[in-house]
Amino acid sequence: MSEHQTVGIVMIEDDEGHARLIEKNIRRAGISNAIRHFTDGGTALDFLFNAPDGPALNGPALILLDLNLPDMSGTDILVRIKAEGSPLRRTPVVVLTTTDDKIEIQRCYDLGCNVYITKPVNYESFATAIRQLGLFLSVIQVPEVEG
Amino acid sequence: MPQTRIKLVANNRPIGRVLLACMVLGFASLIAAGVAAAWLTDRNQDHVRWVNHTYEVELAIANASIAIEQGETPRRGYLITRAPVYLDTYLTNRARQPATLARVGRLTADNPRQRANYAKLVALVADLQRQRDRTVTLVREGRGREAIAVFFAETDAKRMMAIRRLATQMADEERRLLKIRDADQASSVRAFYLVLGIAGLILLIVAILSVTTVMRYTRDLTRSRDSLNTLNETLEEQVAERTADLSLANDEIQRFAYIVSHDLRSPLVNVMGFTAELAATVTPLEELLERAETTAPEIVTEEARLAVREDLPEAVGFIRTSTQKMDRLINAILKLSREGRRVIAPEPLDIAEIVRNICGSMQHIIDDRGASVSVEGTIPALTSDRLAIEQILSNLIENATKYLKPGRPGVITVSGHEERGRVLLSVADNGRGIDTRDHARVFDLFRRSGAQDQPGEGIGLAHVRALAYRLGGTIDLTSELGEGATFRLNLPKTLTVQDQKA
Numbered sequence: 314m315s316e317h318q319t320v321g322i323v324m325i326e327d328d329e330g331h332a333r334l335i336e337k338n339i340r341r342a343g344i345s346n347a348i349r350h351f352t353d354g355g356t357a358l359d360f361l362f363n364a365p366d367g368p369a370l371n372g373p374a375l376i377l378l379d380l381n382l383p384d385m386s387g388t389d390i391l392v393r394i395k396a397e398g399s400p401l402r403r404t405p406v407v408v409l410t411t412t413d414d415k416i417e418i419q420r421c422y423d424l425g426c427n428v429y430i431t432k433p434v435n436y437e438s439f440a441t442a443i444r445q446l447g448l449f450l451s452v453i454q455v456p457e458v459e460g
Numbered sequence: 461m462p463q464t465r466i467k468l469v470a471n472n473r474p475i476g477r478v479l480l481a482c483m484v485l486g487f488a489s490l491i492a493a494g495v496a497a498a499w500l501t502d503r504n505q506d507h508v509r510w511v512n513h514t515y516e517v518e519l520a521i522a523n524a525s526i527a528i529e530q531g532e533t534p535r536r537g538y539l540i541t542r543a544p545v546y547l548d549t550y551l552t553n554r555a556r557q558p559a560t561l562a563r564v565g566r567l568t569a570d571n572p573r574q575r576a577n578y579a580k581l582v583a584l585v586a587d588l589q590r591q592r593d594r595t596v597t598l599v600r601e602g603r604g605r606e607a608i609a610v611f612f613a614e615t616d617a618k619r620m621m622a623i624r625r626l627a628t629q630m631a632d633e634e635r636r637l638l639k640i641r642d643a644d645q646a647s648s649v650r651a652f653y654l655v656l657g658i659a660g661l662i663l664l665i666v667a668i669l670s671v672t673t674v675m676r677y678t679r680d681l682t683r684s685r686d687s688l689n690t691l692n693e694t695l696e697e698q699v700a701e702r703t704a705d706l707s708l709a710n711d712e713i714q715r716f717a718y719i720v721s722h723d724l725r726s727p728l729v730n731v732m733g734f735t736a737e738l739a740a741t742v743t744p745l746e747e748l749l750e751r752a753e754t755t756a757p758e759i760v761t762e763e764a765r766l767a768v769r770e771d772l773p774e775a776v777g778f779i780r781t782s783t784q785k786m787d788r789l790i791n792a793i794l795k796l797s798r799e800g801r802r803v804i805a806p807e808p809l810d811i812a813e814i815v816r817n818i819c820g821s822m823q824h825i826i827d828d829r830g831a832s833v834s835v836e837g838t839i840p841a842l843t844s845d846r847l848a849i850e851q852i853l854s855n856l857i858e859n860a861t862k863y864l865k866p867g868r869p870g871v872i873t874v875s876g877h878e879e880r881g882r883v884l885l886s887v888a889d890n891g892r893g894i895d896t897r898d899h900a901r902v903f904d905l906f907r908r909s910g911a912q913d914q915p916g917e918g919i920g921l922a923h924v925r926a927l928a929y930r931l932g933g934t935i936d937l938t939s940e941l942g943e944g945a946t947f948r949l950n951l952p953k954t955l956t957v958q959d960q961k962a
Binding site for chain 2: 439
């Protein structure tokens with residue numbers, strides 16, 4: 314990421330353990346951006362669109378999204394983010410979930426997700442995948458959020 | 461789903477019983493009527509005999525009376541004329557008289573009242589006879605006047621009257637008896653008609669009962685036949701409905717397995733992840749311990765050393781192996797559920813070619829284990845899903861090479877033949893065999909048989925069976941412990957896909 318420290322990472326993941334493991338492995342890849350973690354869709358959406366320090370009002374972000382959330386489906390959040398007129402529609406969304414259902418994957422890409430990653434069951438692969446995601450995050454360009 | 465129950469005619473048992481009872485009752489009443497008829501005939505004969513007897517008695521009494529009356533005329537003739545012709549007649553008559561009287565006595569011997577009458581009659585007649593004999597004897601001795609005098613003095617007429625009365629009485633008595641017997645006869649006839657009437661009534665009831673039973677039975681039969689016909693007509697429909705239900709249920713199970721395995725995985729990733737984190741902490745701790753041992757040995761307790769060097773690595777190791785095993789099991793379930801969701805694509809297959817490919821890909825394993833795989837005879841052509849068949853056969857061949865009998869080189873034979881539109885594939889080995897008790901069990905998920913000396917989770921055969929079912933087939937095995945095993949796969953020659961789902 315070109316502008317270090319300014320791009321916040323928003324992680325929407327209901328499993329605390331997964332969230333912790335993801336964060337650790339991202340850190341191991343050398344990413345030091347701030348990570349905001351939400352365990353449910355409602356508060357996450359509120360933060361994304363309404364919080365004064367949230368991405369919609371305060372600079373670029375990157376979203377890590379789990380599809381299985383307690384209060385809503387991750388695809389609903391994806392729809393909101395990528396909707397026409399949304400300030401966040403250009404914000405990169407990485408779907409990071411356990412589902413490897415073909416239809417689900419197609420749907421997410423149709424809705425505008427930028428990367429779809431299936432969480433590997435094997436921890437070693439999981440850790441590797443997250444580290445590689447971290448490396449990937451360190452090189453991608455994130456657009457500015459529209460006013 | 462319409463549940464058409466056929467009311468089977470299996471309840472013909474009571475019907476049979478009713479019919480049997482009717483028949484028995486009918487025959488019984490017929491027999492009763494016959495017996496009554498025989499009894500009546502017997503009674504009739506008896507009655508006729510008694511009627512005859514009565515007439516005989518009457519006749520005998522009349523004869524005796526006539527004989528007595530006739531005895532008077534020649535006596536009087538002799539008394540007046542003294543002509544010997546009257547005497548002769550008188551004597552002849554007199555000689556016949558006791559026989560006629562005795563006959564009456566014989567015939568009425570059975571009746572005490574008649575016997576009394578008879579005794580009185582005999583006495584009167586004897587008295588009369590004595591009187592007559594006296595007058596006749598007087599005439600014969602020539603004392604005619606004296607005889608006439610006796611004749612006039614005698615009370616003959618009164619005695620004669622008594623004899624007549626007695627005879628009439630006896631005849632009346634017989635008439636009375638006849639009347640009683642007539643009444644008896646009439647009551648017998650009435651009884652007979654009563655028996656006949658009852659028998660007839662029973663027969664009528666039995667007939668009605670039988671007819672209604674048979675009619676009901678026939679109606680039941682017709683009804684079951686109709687419902688059978690209806691059932692037959694809707695059978696196709698019902699089968700289709702059931703199939704739809706079943707595939708729905710199957711889908712549900714597939715989804716369930718998929719969701720469960722997914723949701724089970726989520727916490728498992730945590731367990732494995734944090735175990736790895738925990739394991740990673742062992743190295744710095746150990747370094748710390750080493751440094752402490754060299755710089756300040758007095759602060760290193762035995763407990764701390766054990767905890768870092770043994771307890772921690774051991775615990776982490778157990779957690780790892782267990783979670784890895786759990787991961788494999790969950791993967792197996794997931795694999796099975798995925799297999800159920802996979803789209804089946806039937807194509808013409810050359811089984812011998814597939815077996816050769818499988819052997820090629822696992823040649824080093826086969827060689828390592830000291831086995832040989834061969835295809836016996838020609839295997840009939842088969843249209844089925846390539847991937848599924850490959851997986852089934854490679855699983856079976858892999859198993860065959862895996863469970864050999866120690867000290868016996870493995871010989872694995874794949875063969876096949878066709879039978880009524882089905883293809884039967886066999887994979888036979890000379891390995892350690894499977895205990896008969898475990899024949900059904902080995903196809904269950906996570907179940908294995910025999911010594912657990914080979915790696916594996918008990919997934920292969922479950923997978924094979926699921927695939928076989930998916931291909932519209934079945935799988936079974938014949939085996940004796942220590943004598944090798946033969947797995948037989950029964951598949952449709954041409955697989956047609958009905959419920960194609962994406």
